[in-house]
Amino acid sequence: MGTTLYRRVAEDIKAAIVSGSYQAGARLPSESELAARYGASRGTIRQAFAALVADGVISSRQGARRVVLGGPRLQTFNELVSFSRWARAIGEEPAGRVERMELRAANEDECAHLEVPLGSRVYHLTRVRYLSGRPVMIERTAYREPVGAMVAGMALDVVSITERLEDLGVIFADAEHQIDAVAATSEDARLLEVRSRVPLLRERRRTADPDGVMLEWSDDRYLGDAVAFTVRNSASVKALSRLPSQR
Amino acid sequence: MGTTLYRRVAEDIKAAIVSGSYQAGARLPSESELAARYGASRGTIRQAFAALVADGVISSRQGARRVVLGGPRLQTFNELVSFSRWARAIGEEPAGRVERMELRAANEDECAHLEVPLGSRVYHLTRVRYLSGRPVMIERTAYREPVGAMVAGMALDVVSITERLEDLGVIFADAEHQIDAVAATSEDARLLEVRSRVPLLRERRRTADPDGVMLEWSDDRYLGDAVAFTVRNSASVKALSRLPSQR
DNA sequence: TAGTGGTCTAGACCACCGC
DNA sequence: CGGTGGTCTAGACCACTAG
Structure with a gap:
């Protein structure tokens, strides 16, 4: 078989x-x-x-x-981790424009989420993502070594970093997403071409490999009227939690 | 055993x-x-x-x-469906104030989500929910018959409708959550005691019984800085989807 | 290459549902 | 009550990982 x-x-x-x-x-x-x-x-x-x-x-x-049960409209894990793969799956053309790209010491937040020692260097990337020409999301991603070095070696115009990393043998196996709503900062507003303080859907995501080693930590902000997330759960599938914000 | x-x-x-x-x-x-x-x-x-x-x-x-894998911070399904149960689980005191309560014909949207014929009557409830005295969420819930009749029979000051329904034999087994960000309408702002257009985290939820019969359809709006949702997923657990908003 | 998890079989008994 | 899913056993072979 x-x-x-x-x-x-x-x-x-x-x-x-x-x-x-x-x-x-x-x-x-x-x-x-x-x-x-x-x-x-x-x-x-x-x-x-x-x-x-x-x-x-x-x-x-x-x-x-x-x-x-009701309408099953589920996505594969890969479609969820990669913006490009998701865009193509829904029949849109993905694109990305690099706003900022730097190798620098991780701040406290990034160290905690990537589970690396304080002062470690991480590769940091800020990109605006487009669906069929319209800006819909800003991603600010920190990559842990050695993944960061791979990203640094890529051409600036690579559309899907995730897919390129998979070609290089990096396996994304497990993700934790934290979802809330924030007002657009002035930088957010400039990059997304909207007014300041517009509501954005923020997804903060940690992705790990099969051994549980954190690979990336990302703060993605979507236009509130462009994207929604759906979650299915039941007594036997406990995938969703509601948290009081601690900021 | x-x-x-x-x-x-x-x-x-x-x-x-x-x-x-x-x-x-x-x-x-x-x-x-x-x-x-x-x-x-x-x-x-x-x-x-x-x-x-x-x-x-x-x-x-x-x-x-x-x-x-990283820190397991999971909630039971019941804690997720019931605001009151969740609040107590995180050590806060839940409360609710009924803003509006009516039995009326369902609109098109509600019929589609509850999977009832056009023109069916549904029981509709608007409540402001509080955590330790602070307003954090507005719920606007439509209950399908015969659950609606049970809700109608409850005292106005019942804090946890979900728990009361469970006492009456209603089983919540499966839920679909759709999460996005919206700006507070003037009514939202008045009920939550904030300024208009503040970013809110919106959770639209359909809950079904074990046979897949829809029981409730709810539009819950959380203060953006009060609550966040977390989702875990992996290649083998496909619970989360990202959708283009269609409104 | 030895150990480990992934798949599969062919039984068994029980608890629960619906007729 | 018969049918159904939930639990459990004791084997088997294979694919993959790790030292």
């Missing part, structure tokens, strides 16, 4: 949901029925269902058939 | 992480070692690890020991 069996089962079910064969609220086939249909054991079918539950596509309760 | 074995294993590991026995980046014991320690089969231990991966506490890759 080219891929694994349980992934194939999960993909089949997801495809059937997207195609409309199972509407929201519909009850899915039982484990034993699918096991017979695929010639697989019950455990393999359960693994497929578990993947769909984790993605928020279906819900599951003891004794009752599994049920299709 | 009072609870299930795999949950106990998962709780033990999580407790060891929280207590500092395993720092961020530390490598956890192998499956076979834990299986021997608990007298359990390998499958049970894997189930425990899978729960921790779903919660974003650890990461897992073939061939290598599992690794502890």
Whole structure:
């Protein structure tokens, strides 16, 4: 088999949901029925269902058939970490203009978030990102070494730094996003070509590799009327938290 | 056993992480070692690890020991759906003041989100929520029948509607949150006691029962400097999406 | 190359749901 | 009550990591 069996089962079910064969609220086939249909054991079918539950596509309760949840419009992890990949996925043309680029000592905040010693040097980048020619976001990103050195070696006009890093063997595996609302500073307003104090959606993100080593720490500010985030969660998937702001 | 074995294993590991026995980046014991320690089969231990991966506490890759990720600051699903429960969990005193309360025909937006026919009646509630006496959020919630009728029957000064509904047998199982930034309208500003056009963090939330039936649709607006949301995700947990705003 | 996690099987018993 | 999902076992083989 080219891929694994349980992934194939999960993909089949997801495809059937997207195609409309199972509407929201519909009850899915039982484990034993699918096991017979695929010639697989019950455990393999359960693994497929578990993947769909984790993605928020279906819900599951003891004794009752599994049920299709509302509109699944999920993105892959890669689309979430890379602005460029996301833009292309929604049919827009991504672009970036470098505003500032520097190798300097990390400030206290950056050291804490990147989990590096005080005084470490980090590579810092400020870019304005565009969707089909319109400025929608400012990213201010600090890269930890040795990733910073790779970024420094890239041409200034590279559109997707994330994709280039992946080509170089850097693996982004886990991210923590903190989302709140702020008023545009005068610099924000100038870069986004809007008035000062306009509401911006701020996403502060830490991305780690599979060993939990922090790779980047970014402060991204989106125009409030350009972008929204959606989160799915349930009793079994605890991905979201609400925090009192401590600033 | 009072609870299930795999949950106990998962709780033990999580407790060891929280207590500092395993720092961020530390490598956890192998499956076979834990299986021997608990007298359990390998499958049970894997189930425990899978729960921790779903919660974003650890990461897992073939061939290598599992690794502890950065600080786990997760909330239960219930704390996320109920403002009151969340407030108490962070040591603040929750309160609510009802601004408006009405039973009326749902508008187009509400029908779409609650998945009820056009013209259905919904119960609509506007409340200002306080943390230790300070106004921090406005909630504008539409409840679908028959939940609406239960809400209508409650005393006006009930602090936690969600908890009262749970007492009445309503199960909140799955939620979809859409998060963006907006400027305070004049009504928003009056209710939150701030100036007009101040940046607010808006959370629009649909909550469903275990069968996927929508129960409530809410537009919650937080003071930008009072609250933030955090999301954890990874290649295996796809809970977050970024959307172009369509308004 | 030895150890580890990823996948899969073929059973078993129980708790819960819906008819 | 029968069907269903939740839990658990005891094996097996493979792909990958790390020393």
